[in-house]
Amino acid sequence: MGSQQLADEYTQLRELLELYPHIVLVGTTGQPPDNYEIEYTLRGYIRENEHSISIGEKHRIRLSLPFGYPHFAPIAKPLTPIFHPDFDPAAIRLADYWQQNPSLPDLILHIGEMICGNVYNLNDPFNQEAAEWYTRHSDQLPLDTISIADIEETGAPLDSLTEDTFAALGLESDDFLEPVKPVTPDDLQQIRDLIDSHKIFTANKLLAEIPDNIDFPDREELQQEISRTLRKTDQLFKLAEQLEDVGKYEEALEVIDNLLTIAPDAPEVDTLRTRIQQSFQVAEIDGISAKKTERLQTARDPAASTPLQRRPLSTGKPFAKISSLPIKPILISIGFLGLLIGAISLYFNDQDLLSESQAQLLKGQLLIDKKQFDAALENLETARSVLSNLTILRFKKSAQEKVISELIASQHLQEGLRGRVFYQGEYIPAGLASAQEELNIMTDQAQIFVGQNKLLESLTLYRQAMKFAAEHNLVKQQSMLNETIQSLELRYALAVAERAEREKNWDEAAAAYRNALTISGNIQTLGSTSDITNRMTAATFRHELDQSKKAFTQSQWKETIRYLEQAQQVITVNPTVVTEKERQDLHRLLINSRLYLTLSTAREAYQQKNWPAAIEEYQNALNLLATEPDSATNMEEESLGKIEKTLLLVKIAQLQEAVVVAENKGDMHTALTHSREILRLIRTSNYQSDPTVKIVGQKINEKIAKSQQIALQNEKIAWLEExxxxxxxxxxxxxxxxxxxxxxxxxxxxxxxxxxxxxxxxxxxxxxxxxxxxxxxxxxxxxxxxxxxx
The missing domain is CATH 3.30.360 (Dihydrodipicolinate Reductase; domain 2)
Structure with missing residues (x-):
């Protein structure tokens, strides 16, 4: 409930309690109030101690309006030891009553009826001991009654006929204007099943679609459970984004998994998960590249990592023993061994050269990938020059040299050496590609905001991207960005208008729709001007309808009718902008406003004792209902009957005044004629058994009898004097x-x-x-x- 509605309800409550001197509003908190402390001066049972029950005169309770009020009943707590079956020290049973009558003033009167013992429930009581006590003492209940303050009598004969019946008509609210859509048990079970399967967002949507004036036992529990889960998902979503920002992608993905466990239907989570996974993959690739570079450096300089192990040329035996050995075979063997060692040395040297060439080749490829083309060419030339030193493994030179030459002659490297890179299917200047890459980063982030429905943030980034594209002469991109920005501006303007409509800020909504019309005029392919015009017309209609409801609530009937007639003119010109139900609601509200204006005029005439005018207006009210059977059907039969009864009482009041005038003139015959006409009206009405009307009839009969007696006396006096x-x-x-x-x-x-x-x-x-x-x-x-x- 909005602040203005809470304030209006507080005003209504104060006005009501002025009529009940035994119920006092002793304190409130909040602006407007959302907590009330009420004191009742009524006779009611209280518990003095554990073994003593007595009758107290003063009782206090506190009423707190919860989140979701008036959909959820106020929370009531007794502040004094009230002894009642529906009271315990921490709560008062109110849910059943609130479901039938969600009115705070009526609820406070209802609690008073409970305190004095006029209302209590013996089935499943809060306080079993109190229930047994009330059963034993039922003959003493109620202990008190709630009554309106006495109204000072004026002494006029007419005042005894009836009270101000208009105030009792019960027509002040427009609850009957909108029939309540029934909610089936299957609908409620569907929501519970969704919650059990953790589809919280879907359950929340379905629960929000149930009107506030429809209640069911566990609605508050379901709402609280949904709210707790929504808060948890919001926390997890933000945590995942924070972990993503600091590069902790694995932890962020784990948080996303937890979020999907408690709410698998959470919106935007899949987008966030995909984005984090992509960032994680990029980070892993960067790590692998660093390790690969390290291996290449190791391959180019193998001596630094694994020193060559050579066997010793002698066994270390004493020279003295050599003279006894065969010298020549040994020298031949030594020479052969030297040749073998030389060949092996050349082989390993060629292997080192091939490894160095391969390492330079790989490094060159990496530098090409990094778009460091000059350094890549230098490494490739080094790789090719190293091959010229091969000896034993020279046969491998041609194959390796061919790979290197092809890479040097490749279009990718040659274009790169000229300052051009391959980007989106073509070779363009590196600066231009870099600018487009940076532009893409900006537009990708902007698109993420679009996916998150953060239109304003997205527009800000797209405008920055447009400025960047203009600075770097990206003409093609400027055209696409301009179209995207206009589309988003239109979307944002419509979103602002829709939000303003929900908040009933009609001036802002109209301005936003006008802005949307201006934007749509420049981008005919992105939106329908007629559609926006229809939306603006619908907003104007709802503005007038909303203003009429405010005036209706404040009993400003002429203003209500003016707003409704303006709304009627709007949809007369363009009848397709609203639903059939909205048109019916408008018509019903207009009829009822005219009815209440007529009743208000009748009431004023009644108070001024202008009987002909009052009779005419009450009759007009009945005629209006007769011509609008739907309104008469929707109106409670009791309220319709009260209008008819009031009309009868006004006619009686008019005749009673004529009786008084005739009596003051001594014209008893005329007085008797008017009195008999009153009795005739009562006999021919549908209310001759009504207690109020019956009392009036009794008084009129007594007056007729008295008048007849006086007339007889006057007749005999005249005869005596004659x-x-x-x-x-x-x-x-x-x-x-x-x-x-x-x-x-x-x-x-x-x-x-x-x-x-x-x-x-x-x-x-x-x-x-x-x-x-x-x-x-x-x-x-x-x-x-x-x-x-x-």
């Missing part, structure tokens, strides 16, 4: 000649079926005035009048 002379003269015959005036009748009391009235008038006779008074009663059962005596 017939007062007849009544007084009939009951007081002595006043037959007097003048009677100013009659006044008042209701006194009711006894049984009799209504008792007090009737007075003024009697004037012979210049004096007196007040006459009598008590008269009307029997409602018989309909007769008579004098009443106390």
């Amino acid at each position: 017939h007062f002379e007849t009544i007084f003269r009939a009951n007081y015959p002595t006043f037959k000649g007097s003048k009677l005036s100013q009659p006044k009748a008042t209701f006194s009391k009711k006894i049984g079926n009799s209504l008792i009235f007090n009737l007075t008038c003024l009697e004037r006779s012979q210049g004096s005035t007196s007040k006459l008074e009598l008590h008269y009663q009307f029997d409602t059962s018989s309909g007769r009048w008579s004098i009443y005596h106390d």
Whole structure:
């Protein structure tokens, strides 16, 4: 969840807790908060010590929002010794509730219901002792209730009819806008199997595709296991690159083998392995060349390594004995031996010469390979000149000399002596080949970055390569590099745009798409301008849609509708840039925004007691839903019913106001007519059994009965004042000649079926005035009048 969403949730939580004085947010950490400390002032069981359970009034818990929230439920820990089946000292069971209702404010209220014993689970409890206690004391539960703070009454008659029903509609969230895609057990098992076979990256991709609002028991465990392995593979990947940089190729390859053992589907590993193997092979070749050079040097100077061993010419016998030996045969033998030794000496000398020639030949070949052509020619000439000193083995001269002459006359050496080398199928100047070789090293490294999706680093190297090619007049390479750079710039611009879209940075996304359009105009073969235009149109659509959702969340209905209508215009011009689902989502969100605007307008009229306007807007809301059956289907039946019920209550409020006005004017007949109309509305509605509506009906019935009683009293008072002379003269015959005036009748009391009235008038006779008074009663059962005596 992003920082702004966390901040909005914190604001909603504070506003909610203002309605619940018994639940207090005592502390938070993080900006925006990701840890909450909540205090409940409720009656709930606590453990005072090992053997004592009592009822406490104050309880505290801490809520921590984990990585992956709201996909993963908050972690709750009691800070006071709450004694409850779903509480243990380190945790509170919340996962099941969170799966059904992932709302932090509702969760805090739910924990309060748990504390006071209104909610508890006896199946597989965290605290078995608490479960047994709650079972034994279930008749005492709940110990308390969570209630909204009392709202001050205004004293107006209408306020007793109903509370502000709009706030209770439950339409504030747009959870119903996007139906949740079901996840089957086979999908989850596939992820688990991939993890078991160490295909971590594939498993991570599939897990990320499951929406955050879909939870399952071991999701957090799977995510943690995947995260641990991903961190390990990242460490091994970096270690292998570091070992490669310092030339420890065998160790680097061993690290790569370990990486593939824990994550054989890790991306880019094969590329890294191939690169290290190639570097290792090059290093081995360099080592072999050094040893070969050493052997050649040894072959050229064999005396330095193995001195010639010659046998002595005499046995060391005393000269005195020679005189007795046959001199001539001995001298002949000595002469033959001398010749033999000479021949052997010449043979070994020729062998040394051949070895030296061969060594110079091999060295010349190596120098040619190293492109040291002048030194190579010198060594080859030395090899050929040495052959002129052969004696006994002179017959081997021609073959060796032919090999040397062919090598000296070879095109490779002759071109090299002229400063040209064989490069990519042709002989070119050595400086140019060296420049191309260096250029290839730069482009190869750049291509490695491309393979690693490091586009910016790759572009930097390719631009350096372009500058290098220009400096060394590599025209052909410049053309190819320019095409590659433009292709990568387009790719990078699109990557920047896509990243900005994911981050919902729409201005950056639009700028990146415009840049991509500019680039694509220069490289028609590398990308489709229309495709980029479509992407930019889609980004504009999603920008408007995202802005509308933000406004929707903030209940800014007019702004929401404006953004949605702009998004509708975008896809009207180019309808193929978005999916059918996105078009349906847009339409559904637009309908619901219009619905909420209508309800908001109705609410304002309701609060201002502008009953006709409120009735019209609530009726418009119902009409809108009637014309959009899909929206009505997606809306919860309870919410739809609340709108209908609110409309009924507003109509009742309008009639009740008319009742009050008629009563103030003393027009009881009109008041009764309006009251009976209220009862008719209730009887013909679908909510006559609703508790709120039923209470209203009861009050109206009581009011009608009272009004009928008052109307009857007024009717009898009028009759008494109209017939007062007849009544007084009939009951007081002595006043037959007097003048009677100013009659006044008042209701006194009711006894049984009799209504008792007090009737007075003024009697004037012979210049004096007196007040006459009598008590008269009307029997409602018989309909007769008579004098009443106390």
